[in-house]
Structure formats: C-alpha cells, structure tokens
Amino acid sequence: MSLWKYANPVKFLHLSERVLPTLWVLSIACVATGLVWGFFFTPDDFRQGSTVKIIYLHVPSALMAINAWFMMLLASLIWLVRRHHVSALAAKAAAPVGVVMTVIALVTGALWGQPMWGTWWAWDPRLTSFLILFLFYLGYMALWAAIEDPDSAADLTSVLCLVGSVFAVLSRYAVNFWNQGLHQGTSIPVATGERSVADVFFVPLVIAMIGFGLLFLALVFYRTGTEIRLRRTKALLAREART
Amino acid sequence: MKALLLRDLRLAFRAGGGFGLGLAFFLIVVMLVAFAVGPQAELLSRIAPGVLWIGALLACLLSLDRLLALDFEDGSLDLLATAPLPLEAALSVKALAHWITTGLPLVVVAPALGVLLNLPPQGFAWITIALLVGTPALSVIGTFGAAITVGIKRGGLLLSLLVLPLYVPTLIFGAEVARRGAQGMDVSTPLLMLAGITFGVLACMPFASAAVLRVNLR
C-alpha cells in the first residue's frame, strides 16, 4: 500500500469516484455554514461596521489562491521527478481553480478597501503580490493551452511553475521593499498563537477556510478526472485514426 | 563558445536589426511617454528613471522572440544541442550575445535619453549603473522565455506574458536604484539586491533554459 499506486490513472479514477461524493457534500456544507454564519450571525465590528463580513470570503480565497499554487508546485515536482501523468494533470486542473480564488480575493479586497481605505486599489505589497500571482496563473494556463504535445506541455509548464515560484517569492520581497503597505497583518498568526480576530469572528472564519480547502480538493479531484478522460479519449481517437 | 558568440553577433549586425532597431525603439518609447504625460519638466524628471527602465524592458523583450526562433527553424539549434558544448553554455553565450546587441547599447544611450527627460544631474551615473547591472538579468530571463516558447507558432504574445512577470524584481530594484540616485539618496540596498538577482539568475537560469529547450527539441 502506498500513495503512489494512485499515480495509475484508473486507480485514481476509482479513488476519486469513491471520495468525491463525500468531499462535495462536506465542502459545500462547510462553505455554506461558514458563509451563512458569517453573513447572518456575526456582529458588526465596531470600527469596520458590517464590512467585516467580507473576511469570510476574502481570507479563505486568498489562502487557497496561494495554496493552489503551492499544490501545483508540488505536483510539478512529482511529475518532473517520477513522471506520473496524473500529477501533471492535477497541476493543470488546479490552475483555473487558483485563478478564480485569486480573483475572488482581489475583488472582495477591492470592495472592502473602498469604504475602509477610501480606495478600490492601493499599490500595497499584498495586493500587488496577488496581482503578480494572478499574472503567473495566466501565463501558466496560456502555456498549457499553447502546446499540442501533452508530455512536452507538462514538462514546460512544470519548469515554468518552478521558476515562477522562485520569482513569485522574489517579487514578494521586492514589492515589500518598494512600498510599505497599509494591509492588515495576517488574521491567524500561527507562530505566536495569538489572534488579531475575536472569537465571534474566528469560528465561522475557520469553518469557511476549511470549506474552501475541501472545495479546492473536490474541484481538483474532479477536474483531474476530467483531464484524464480527455487524454484517454484523445489517445483512443488517435489509435483509431492510425488503424 | 567564442565562435558561437561571434556568429550570433555577426548575424545580428548583418540583419541590421539588433543594434539599431532596439535603440530606435528605446528612443521612440521615451518620446511617446513625453507626448503622453505632457511636457512639464519637473514631472518628467520625476518619472525619468522609471521610463528609462520600462523602455529598456520593452526594447529587450522586442528582440527576444528572434533569439532562438530563427535557429530553431533552420535546424542549427539541433546541431547546438548535439555539439560537445553543453547546451547550458550555448544558451549563456546566446544570452550574452543578446545582451551585447540590445542591453549594452541601451546602457550607453540611457544618459543621453535622460537629458531628454530632464533627469537630475546626479541621476545620470546611477541610471547607467543600474541598467548596466540589471540588463544582463533581463537577457538571461528572456532566454528562458524564448526557450519555452520556441516551438510555438506565433509565440510572441505568450512570450511577453511569461517573461514580463519574471522581470518584476529586476525592474523594482533597478528603478529604485535609479530613483534614489536621482534624488541623491543612498542606493546601496537596492543596488546590492539588483546585483544579487542578476548574479543568481546568471548562475541558475541557464539550467532551466537548457532543460526547457531540450524538451522542445525532443
């Protein structure tokens, strides 16, 4: 028994068929609970008023926007080292999810920033970093779309993902240097054990974050299955055309 | 290696492109910016370092898609890949040739264009130094982008989408050196960061470029 047996596409499809229903239900339940709780049953913040409710969309989506890229990085490494097709396809499947998460984070951030900071957009390090991340996602997806041969595409996008990760981190520090920000510190500092968010806001936020994480997993599982089927269809058609 | 460098340089000169074209483009960008923002001297002098950097970036980008595409089409890249010279070295040499034909002329004329943009006197030395330190990184990163998109028909736009985000750190630190220099502030931190990026990229990027090019030549 090892994790690697799921590198076999057929085994992976079986696994995802078994896991997916639970994953869908759990993720949608968590997202719905977190958002409904956050929207209806949390008090207004004394300084931010009701805009504090935006946090239940903003923070989880921002979290998943970064983690999606991180997952793509891992999957790309696995593809480059062990040549498992499922891994490359999982990276491909995760990219659009990551883009949507990035867009949600940017849009909700802008909507929150307008009343709070008095501007839709500020060239603040975090905002700018997300914009750069968004561009990296676009480039990555465009590269997948541009190359015909699936193995070459997987190789090239994987290397791009590695190089892009290095530059994304570099950009993060460069942007920090370039402009000190007005963005709030992290809401859940893991290292110090303290939180800047009060309990009333914290519990639904955590539920929403778990929900977004599960939703990401479900989507990646599902979309990877789609990619596998597309690949197989193509292979079968190609074989037919030859004979 | 020297033969490859000379060959690339000679080709760039013979095509009449390389040298003159990049410079003319640089000049046009600077002129257009002046038209776009208006002729106020103090506004121009404030944005001059940034404009010069953007111009350098775009001029660099312009010549990237020819960097490998021509050699790919006529098959000389396949010969290079099978040559005893490691592909990493060959690509470094190509990046060097690209820098000599586009980056270096830009560095030389940047002060002249700084005059057009009312760059403050103390800024001339720093914009030259910043470009001198930063443009090699642009060429090397650009080579990576060119290597990724070499097999793609009409890859020009994709090349820009892939390469420009990678230019962000270089641009930020480079423009910061020029800006601080122009205002007479201390430039050592951004300059060191810029140099660090350039050297790091010089050391690591050829491996990524070569890996990607091998995939494309497969």
Add this chain to the structure above:
Amino acid sequence: MMSAILPDLGKYAMPVLASYGSGLILLIGLVCVSVWQGRKAKAALDAVESKDQSDA
C-alpha cells in the same frame, strides 16, 4: 421585505452584498463549468469506448 431576511448591514450594505454576490457567482460558476466540462469529457470517452468495443 428584504430587511426581514437580510441582517442590518448599515451604510456598508453595498460592498458587503457585492462581495458576497460576486464571490458566490464566481464559485458557483467555477463548479458549474467544471462539472459541465467533466460531463462532456465523460460522454466523449464513453462514446469512443463503446464504438471501440462494437468494432472489436
């Protein structure tokens, strides 16, 4: 009518509603597009496979 369902959002109702609206639209859109693509891929694969078997 609406105020009975919605909590009182005060003067910030617009940004809050807009972010929830846009966020949910994007999420649901992503799920719908994924499912649609998945269905299409499955159907295409089934079609090819069944044809394969009838040929053989």
